[in-house]
Amino acid sequence: MRVATWNVNSLKARLEAVEKWLERAAPDVFLMQETKLADDDFPHLILQAAGYEVAHHGEGRWNGVAIASRVGISEVITNFGDGPVRDSRGRSQAEEDFDPFDEARMLSATCAEIRFVSLYAPNGRQVGSPFFEGKLRWLARVHEWVSEELTPDEPVVLGGDLNVTPADEDVWDPEKAHGGTHVSAEERHALARLREWGLVDAFRLRRPEAGRFSWWDYRAGMFQRNQGMRIDLLYVTQPVADRVVWSEIDREARKGKPTPSDHAPLVVDLDEPGKSFDAGWEGAMARIATRK
């Protein structure tokens, strides 16, 4: 069984790229973030034609999370079960009106007897800003929800764009990484609490090396220099960790035409390897190592 997560940075802009990638990698369960769609605008027929049933939780202009499955989908929960979110089309963007719990950032469903959670953490903007405080509150809510609703001995896959690097080897240069967000001790502590509860970083079970990132800024040739961050994660409970046989970030998907998402998909295989593909790391890492 293959599990994947990808921040697509607008499913409307990326629909063809996503269709092609589903053929390329053939995941059984596929978490998406930043669909940037209202629920009514989700292209269910196109995903259905590709073999997937989809649960989507959107709000229009920003955010939006989904779970696509070809092994069934049930028990859908949105926004921590705390009620509807606000439509972001035409709503206030004032700082004092920011509330991450009024945004479409959390969706959960059961597929093939595993509880999946698709997450899109707030960006945080600047350390110490109201947006950063909101990000920490939201990450704490993830921990609270997991603690109250799940147990570490049941199969859980919690993943998505967490907007936090777990450790320094997950960022090209912690000093230069956006003035502290995504690398701060507070944000990393929030991830550590999830691990202490019973979640394991599935990618790290199979890929211990530094320098394999899932996000690169569009600007300044960051991707070509492999100056990025690993902020897209699949955290799994031990019953799932025991089944992990392979993992990779698909760097090739960051090259899509006409424009790619600024994130690459993360793939984890359970029980047996899925469809094989060249993720493009071997040549890329060799070229980067020889560059001045």
Place this chain on the structure above:
DNA sequence: ATGCCATACGTTGTATGA
């Protein structure tokens, strides 16, 4: 120190992203 690029919304610019 800032822009670099890309998205949506909607219009020749603004907000957001990480």
